[in-house]
Amino acid sequence: MRKTSLLSMPPGVTRRTMLKTGAGLAALGAASAFPAPFVRAAKTFKIGFVSPKTGPLAVFAESDDFTMAQVMKAIGSGITVDGAQIPVEIVYRDSQSSSNRAAEAASELILDEGVDLVVAASTPATTNPVADQCEVNGVPCITNDTPWQPHFFGRGGDPATGFEWTYHFFWGLEDIIGSFTSLWSNLETNKVVGSLWPNDSDGNAWGDPKIGFPPVLAEQGYTLVDLGRFQSPADDFTSYLIDFKAKGVEIVTGVAPPPDFANFWAQAGQQGFKPKIATVAKASEFPAAIEAIGDRAEGLSVEVWWSPVHPFSSSLTGQSSAELAAAYTAATGRVWSMPLAFKHSLFEVALDAMKRSAGPGEPEALRDAIAATNLASIVGPVNFQTGPVPNISKTPLVTGQWQRPAAGKPLELVIVDNAMAKDIPVQAELKPLP
Amino acid sequence: MIDWINTLIQGLLTGGLYALFAVGLSLAFGVMRLVNIAHGDLIILAAYLALVAVEATGMPALAALLVVVPAMALFGYGLQRGLLVHTVGKGLLSPLLVTFGLSIILQNLMLEIFSADSRGVQAGLLETLSLEVVDGITVGVLPLLILASAVVVVGGLQLLFSHTGLGRSFKATSDDPETASLMGIDPKRVYALAMGLAMAIVAIAGVYTAIRTSFDPLNGPSRLLFAFEAVIIGGLGSLWGTLAGGLILGLSQAIGFRLDPGWGILASHLTFLAVLVVRPNGLFPRTRDR
Numbered sequence: 188m189r190k191t192s193l194l195s196m197p198p199g200v201t202r203r204t205m206l207k208t209g210a211g212l213a214a215l216g217a218a219s220a221f222p223a224p225f226v227r228a229a230k231t232f233k234i235g236f237v238s239p240k241t242g243p244l245a246v247f248a249e250s251d252d253f254t255m256a257q258v259m260k261a262i263g264s265g266i267t268v269d270g271a272q273i274p275v276e277i278v279y280r281d282s283q284s285s286s287n288r289a290a291e292a293a294s295e296l297i298l299d300e301g302v303d304l305v306v307a308a309s310t311p312a313t314t315n316p317v318a319d320q321c322e323v324n325g326v327p328c329i330t331n332d333t334p335w336q337p338h339f340f341g342r343g344g345d346p347a348t349g350f351e352w353t354y355h356f357f358w359g360l361e362d363i364i365g366s367f368t369s370l371w372s373n374l375e376t377n378k379v380v381g382s383l384w385p386n387d388s389d390g391n392a393w394g395d396p397k398i399g400f401p402p403v404l405a406e407q408g409y410t411l412v413d414l415g416r417f418q419s420p421a422d423d424f425t426s427y428l429i430d431f432k433a434k435g436v437e438i439v440t441g442v443a444p445p446p447d448f449a450n451f452w453a454q455a456g457q458q459g460f461k462p463k464i465a466t467v468a469k470a471s472e473f474p475a476a477i478e479a480i481g482d483r484a485e486g487l488s489v490e491v492w493w494s495p496v497h498p499f500s501s502s503l504t505g506q507s508s509a510e511l512a513a514a515y516t517a518a519t520g521r522v523w524s525m526p527l528a529f530k531h532s533l534f535e536v537a538l539d540a541m542k543r544s545a546g547p548g549e550p551e552a553l554r555d556a557i558a559a560t561n562l563a564s565i566v567g568p569v570n571f572q573t574g575p576v577p578n579i580s581k582t583p584l585v586t587g588q589w590q591r592p593a594a595g596k597p598l599e600l601v602i603v604d605n606a607m608a609k610d611i612p613v614q615a616e617l618k619p620l621p
Numbered sequence: 622m623i624d625w626i627n628t629l630i631q632g633l634l635t636g637g638l639y640a641l642f643a644v645g646l647s648l649a650f651g652v653m654r655l656v657n658i659a660h661g662d663l664i665i666l667a668a669y670l671a672l673v674a675v676e677a678t679g680m681p682a683l684a685a686l687l688v689v690v691p692a693m694a695l696f697g698y699g700l701q702r703g704l705l706v707h708t709v710g711k712g713l714l715s716p717l718l719v720t721f722g723l724s725i726i727l728q729n730l731m732l733e734i735f736s737a738d739s740r741g742v743q744a745g746l747l748e749t750l751s752l753e754v755v756d757g758i759t760v761g762v763l764p765l766l767i768l769a770s771a772v773v774v775v776g777g778l779q780l781l782f783s784h785t786g787l788g789r790s791f792k793a794t795s796d797d798p799e800t801a802s803l804m805g806i807d808p809k810r811v812y813a814l815a816m817g818l819a820m821a822i823v824a825i826a827g828v829y830t831a832i833r834t835s836f837d838p839l840n841g842p843s844r845l846l847f848a849f850e851a852v853i854i855g856g857l858g859s860l861w862g863t864l865a866g867g868l869i870l871g872l873s874q875a876i877g878f879r880l881d882p883g884w885g886i887l888a889s890h891l892t893f894l895a896v897l898v899v900r901p902n903g904l905f906p907r908t909r910d911r
Contacts, residue, residue, distance in 0.1 A: 241729065241732060242839065243839050245732060245736075245737030245838075245839075246736075246737040246738055246739070246837070248737070249736055249737060249738070386883050414881070414882050415881045415882045415883050416882060416883050417878070417882035417883060417885065418882070418883055418884075418885055418886040418887065420840070420843050421878070421882075421885060421886070422635050422638065422639075422871075422874070423631055423632065423634075423635040423871070423874065423875055423878060423885070425627060425628055425631035425632075425875065425878075425879075426628060426875070426878045426879045426882060426885075427882070429624045429627060429628070429879075433624075445739035445835050445837075446739060446834050446835050446836060446837070446840060449739070449741060449834040449835040450833070450834040453748050453749060453761075453763075453833065453834065454631075454761065456748065456749025456751075457748075457749050457750070457751040457759065457760075457761030457762075457763070457764070458751065458759050458761070459751070459759055473738065473739070475736075475738035475739060475740070476738065476739040476835060478740075478741075479738075479739045479740045479741030479835035480741060480835065481741065481743040481748075482743070482745075483748070483749070521736070
């Protein structure tokens with residue numbers, strides 16, 4: 188049998204000539220597109236944007252196109268740095284929901300596109316590899332939408348020194364634990380909590396016996412019914428339901444993917460499990476996922492990192508939270524989601540720092556400007572000097588409940604508890620599940 | 622004790638769903654030797670069709686079957702005639718690669734059209750309706766309906782194969798397409814009809830998926846995995862075997878899940894491996910490799 192390889196090359200073409208031709212073509216392409224690349228690079232701010240446009244995390248990136256269009260419109264012909272008008276360009280890269288691809292995308296942005304700054308968001312799978320690439324290459328980086336511990340400690344951060352180039356703003360595990368337990372104290376229950384924690388980075392962090400929920404729950408007098416980490420996707424939650432019923436669970440919590448929770452909730456209905464409170468992160472965060480559950484989603488509670496009633500406004504467009512949500516719905520026909528504001532805020536922080544920097548091609552000055560950020564953004568104040576560890580700024584976290592304003596109206600997320608962020612007003616009281 | 626019985630019953634019901642996922646795949650393999658990598662994505666496509674049908678007309682969720690089943694059957698027929706026919710007789714690899722490509726195209730098309738949001742079809746009371754068998758064991762009506770559908774589909778296919786001319790032409794073409802064509806059977810047409818039938822069954826699985834839980838464009842591959850394992854456990858070409866394979870998967874998953882929630886899916890994969898080791902052709906093989 189003749190051995191052939193898929194990767195074999197036609198005779199006469201060596202690896203070297205292939206590379207040469209490839210490089211030549213690339214140079215030709217670049218030359219025709221940008222007549223004088225070096226001049227242009229010196230005069231334009233280039234922001235690289237890495238986001239999971241496709242893949243399992245794509246739901247976090249639904250608002251990206253809208254956000255970029257809105258930001259570009261707000262910038263117009265450029266931003267003013269030291270009296271000079273500097274145009275801004277955004278280069279978008281899809282991480283395909285993979286951390287390997289996210290790292291590749293960031294390194295392409297830095298090495299091939301020569302961006303001045305990289306922004307990224309949506310879970311550790313995106314923010315961590317992107318920030319790592321920026322740190323290695325000495326390029327300023329702004330990220331959000333990953334709890335700060337998995338981002339900071341997940342990258343081997345040292346609280347004494349922090350990082351040089353990478354800055355992150357979001358809430359942390361202490362906020363989610365504090366918010367949930369405060370929320371549950373609003374209702375009279377037997378304090379028996381059943382947990383739905385999957386075997387993924389979120390589930391393992393939340394269920395961690397040292398830094399997660401278990402020690403805090405024990406301290407506050409809750410009984411935890413934790414069967415272990417389930418493998419997602421799960422089609423049958425009978426085992427959980429048997430134990431939850433047998434041990435009298437009245438509060439269900441967790442951080443479950445929407446299809447898993449929808450499944451659990453349907454089976455709970457079928458098998459007669461009726462808790463008083465169900466606070467399951469991830470599954471109930473997105474209005475669309477709540478719509479998919481339908482009427483039985485009424486009364487579910489969830490952590491809220493942003494909503495149209497948050498008393499903040501954009502430093503870029505001047506829109507209030509409600510106005511941003513309305514503009515999104517008007518432009519896309521879709522309902523608001525929490526990542527919408529966080530994506531917007533990435534560019535608020537980026538542009539604010541750029542305006543205080545020394546212009547394109549001066550990474551140190553831009554980094555110092557980011558470090559000195561003190562900005563009232565659409566997701567709350569951002570200030571990297573005040574965080575629990577260096578390079579981190581915390582954003583407020585409250586809890587909400589999906590309530591029906593009146594019979595026949597669609598469900599609305601209303602803020603029901605603000606123990607961890609008093610500046611966000613409570614709109615209604617927590618009601619027990621029907 | 623009662624908890625274990627409950628666990629096993631619920632496991633069987635989940636197994637019914639897996640069987641329903643698997644029958645279409647089993648049929649396509651049995652007749653055409655086609656391993657359809659896009660099978661799971663086609664189930665999700667059917668789920669989206671159900672969603673569109675229900676949202677556009679406001680019809681009850683189960684009535685969507687009346688729309689989705691014929692639509693998917695036609696789609697299957699066209700898919701075979703227009704695309705997969707070119708892979709027939711070119712070994713196992715060529716249809717594998719084509720359907721792999723189809724899977725990626727379908728996922729991204731659905732992502733583009735329907736967005737990444739989780740969606741679901743509302744079936745009102747049906748979603749949580751249940752029967753109390755004995756104290757401590759309640760059985761959901763919807764899972765029961767899914768299991769019953771799987772049994773009816775397999776029984777119906779079995780009747781079709783043994784009692785109708787179409788079924789006999791399926792079998793004949795599966796055994797020996799050249800000889801069958803000498804007897805006046807057009808293998809291409811038979812293949813297209815078989816694919817249409819397989820997609821009609823996929824449509825049933827899709828509609829139930831849409832009612833049962835929420836779904837998004839990327840849920841297909843995990844559905845394919847269970848379908849594939851059920852087919853292999855049951856033995857290639859055996860429809861009752863596929864049903865049994867689905868039930869075994871569901872049961873082993875429920876038992877694993879009961880011992881530790883982390884072991885649920887692992888247990889079903891281990892069962893699959895164990896069957897492969899002990900009986901490489903599956904439990905009830907009907908076809909032999911040619």
